[in-house]
Amino acid sequence: MTIASxxxxxxxxxxxAFVCIYRAYIGPTAADRVVSINVITTKVTVxxxxxxxxxxxxxFIDVALIYAMMGFIATLAVSKYIEKGKLY
Incomplete structure (x- = not known):
């Protein structure tokens, strides 16, 4: 593959990613926002x-892996907060 591709x-x-940012902004529910932020994290990793x-x-591959792990942990934390109202 060439550099242009x-x-x-x-x-x-x-x-x-900017389309996902728009979706996170207008998402009617918190779950929609969490999913769109998770997609943004995946796109930034790629x-x-x-x-x-x-x-x-x-x-930079190491940076991408660490970023993906942090995004996964953040998604879990926000999902737990949405479900239970607390993180512990």
């Missing part, structure tokens, strides 16, 4: 991985 994928994912491939600096 990686850049095109990056731009496409960034546009889709963007970081694409940047790692484009720049040949593969330490």
């Amino acid at each position: 990686f850049v095109a994928m990056t731009i496409f994912l960034a546009v889709l 963007l970081i991985a694409l940047i790692a491939v484009i720049t040949d600096q593969y330490m």
Whole structure:
């Protein structure tokens, strides 16, 4: 794959992330907002991985993995808060 295709994928994912931001803003329920923020986290993780491939600096893969784990933990915490009203 060429650099132009990686850049095109990056731009496409960034546009889709902004669509998810709009969905998080207008989401009628808290669950809709949590799902859209989770999708944004996934898209940002893929963007970081694409940047790692484009720049040949593969330490960004570690950053992407840590970001994905933090997003997963945050999603669990917010879901538990929505369900029970407290985190503990």
